[in-house]
Amino acid sequence: MTSSAFKGEIRLVYNDLEMLTNCDLTQAQLTLQQHTWFLKRLPTGLEDLKLLITNSTAKLNEVNQEITFDTFWKRYNDRDRSSKKKSEKIWNRLSQADQVKAYVYISTYEANRPKGTEKKYAETYLNAEQWNN
Numbered sequence: 001m002t003s004s005a006f007k008g009e010i011r012l013v014y015n016d017l018e019m020l021t022n023c024d025l026t027q028a029q030l031t032l033q034q035h036t037w038f039l040k041r042l043p044t045g046l047e048d049l050k051l052l053i054t055n056s057t058a059k060l061n062e063v064n065q066e067i068t069f070d071t072f073w074k075r076y077n078d079r080d081r082s083s084k085k086k087s088e089k090i091w092n093r094l095s096q097a098d099q100v101k102a103y104v105y106i107s108t109y110e111a112n113r114p115k116g117t118e119k120k121y122a123e124t125y126l127n128a129e130q131w132n133n
Contacts, residue, residue: 019045
């Protein structure tokens with residue numbers, strides 16, 4: 001996000017559920033008053049951001065993030081049991097939208113896995129399209 005009211009940019013990152021996951025003010029030159037004003041109105045959802053943009057001089061520059069297989073592999077973190085080669089083949093067959101969904105859903109999958117059950121192999125997680133269940 002940029003504005004004629006300040007130099008630099010404010011970086012906001014939203015997940016596929018349209019919820020704020022990261023806010024970086026370090027690249028913006030804000031006065032203390034601007035900094036406080038923004039944090040009080042921190043747009044935690046995309047709808048909040050749209051309202052903020054509409055009611056200010058700010059401009060939004062949307063950047064879509066591509067998730068690589070290596071990013072997925074590192075976050076899924078099942079190197080001992082899963083096959084990287086098989087998982088990567090499956091990953092490459094997924095649409096970019098499904099790749100993002102698969103990546104973002106990992107934490108939800110892990111949090112909701114019943115106690116005492118093993119984590120699925122990465123290739124099983126991808127084949128089963130676990131994020132759509």
